[in-house]
Amino acid sequence: MTKRVTITDIARRAGLSKGAVSYALNGQPGVSESTRQRVLQMALEMGWHPNSAAKALSGARAGAFGLVLARPASTLGVEPFFMKLISGMESAMASSQTALLLQVVADHDAEIATYRRWWAERRVDGVFLIDLEVHDKRVPVLEELKLPAMVVGGPGNHGTLPGVWIDDTSAMVMVMEYLAALRHRRIARVAGVPGMLHTEVRKEAFDEVSARIGLAWSTTINTDYSPEEGAQATRRLLSASTRPTAIVYDNDVMAVAGVSVAHEMGVDVPGDLSIMAWDDSVLCEIVHPPITAVSRDITGYGVHVAERLLALLDDDLDGQAVRDFEGVPPRLVVRGSTARPVRSSVGA
Amino acid sequence: MTKRVTITDIARRAGLSKGAVSYALNGQPGVSESTRQRVLQMALEMGWHPNSAAKALSGARAGAFGLVLARPASTLGVEPFFMKLISGMESAMASSQTALLLQVVADHDAEIATYRRWWAERRVDGVFLIDLEVHDKRVPVLEELKLPAMVVGGPGNHGTLPGVWIDDTSAMVMVMEYLAALRHRRIARVAGVPGMLHTEVRKEAFDEVSARIGLAWSTTINTDYSPEEGAQATRRLLSASTRPTAIVYDNDVMAVAGVSVAHEMGVDVPGDLSIMAWDDSVLCEIVHPPITAVSRDITGYGVHVAERLLALLDDDLDGQAVRDFEGVPPRLVVRGSTARPVRSSVGA
């Protein structure tokens, strides 16, 4: 088993031409059904797998999608989001023999350089674009290159590229109405990076609902998603003269950091302070108290995104455009970190 | 910019043959220095990048390394270890234009199938093998395929494959002597998956040092690395009639879960119980109290591993074998979760 099997080997053994073998293997017309079965059987027995380079070079697909992660190492490792998304993508790609090329870079300029290189090298058949920004310079580059891309995010702000997103607006409405029903009147938000589309979408919804339900007070603090900045924002909020009775965090690790800061400052959760995380994960379950979270099926999201990029490639052939798509809406998983605020904490 | 530049384009414009252009581009002898410079300049101007498929097909490298992750989704996403390792690998691979192919699978059988497929497809030039087991069936397969591999783990138990590891034995000695110096006499270990080499190496060191320093009591509970099992093990330890005064966890997320369980059960950390994590991460810093940890430079580890796989490929050419290598030893980062046990908790 130290020699690779090629279609030439199969052709010789089957007494056919390479072309016929290729047709048989690829389900193309041009060979009889019995021949096809015989070839397929032989390929299996001989342990044949197409040489990916040869396949790619002769005009077929590269058989790979690319994903660039342009977040600082400080947040990348800690957020379960990415690995879940990747797991989902891969389970969808496995069936079509598509590999995932992963690249970790420092910023969007490096990310763009990677796209250009991948395009020129013909390394990938398409890419996933994540962490969409309101004004995203990556979008026009991908449009210019005509590199098939599926945007993980939206709606809007991704030009002519198709996107898949989860509805953050209605999720935020759900969160705020839940907190309002618990009688919270002062709610803070520890948000992610400003300029990212979902940060802005959530902010807009947060402000809109705050006004509509007539909150006494509300505020938003932006962070880089890291637990350090999440902790710092929490300290700031809990040290001010006007303190929130509830804080909504834009990810799970910052919410965990928030619980610790409350503990460290002697603020009771959920008695004095309710805490909510955006994205649920085991992290939310293992802290004390466990954290109420906006739960999204990230793995399923990844599956969806990959399926649609695969569909985009097929559709390209007959001119049918794959359009935007909204994924399964998030749901609220209520745990011990949220409650009606106790009387004593209402003053300030 | 919608047309890809090939060496034929460069050759035409430079008035040379494709062969000459190839020599110039690859630093091979056979062209004058002035010609080489002219070609290099042109390639840059024209935005040329080698077609990766063509390069791979004509005998050169595939330009990619593969990494298979065969852990359940439940632990993959939460442990910062993997993303840090990947970041490190990629920063080392970037300089040699090597991409990373990532595959998430269910178990080692699927992992082996992936190696066989990658080998047959000529997809990768080499692979990284992680989570080495004491009796690892992946090793003989990679040896048989002669697929260059770098084992992330050791020492030992990886056959003829070269490995890079971090010394867990001396790290465990350091941990135990530190706890003993604090007067801990009953120490428990919440370990990872049994059968994994580093689990066993640590267990051996743990037992050996326990005996040598004459602990009154010690025990090890195995888990799947997930925070759930870490929490469960902690509850068991703290509910027994003989309770440890210190627990050493095999990763960071289980230690975080341990702190929460202690909190939930009214056990004071570090007064009644000291907690230590293996692998440090922001998770250890953001909980309250912050967790004392065995800190390893995982990103640097990844850099090392990738550099050595690259070296292995080069060495292959002149028969010089790249051998095993021991990375930078871990160090102890002491935080608030460890202390001398208070009198009241000593009885039992």
Added chain:
DNA sequence: CTGAAAGCGCTTACAG
């Protein structure tokens, strides 16, 4: 130092 040619393993019109 340079050019012409073969070959890597596939796919795909083009004849039969």
Added chain:
DNA sequence: CTGAAAGCGCTTACAG
């Protein structure tokens, strides 16, 4: 339904 041939974009002996 099948075979012979060209071509994808490189690399690399082989002549000059």
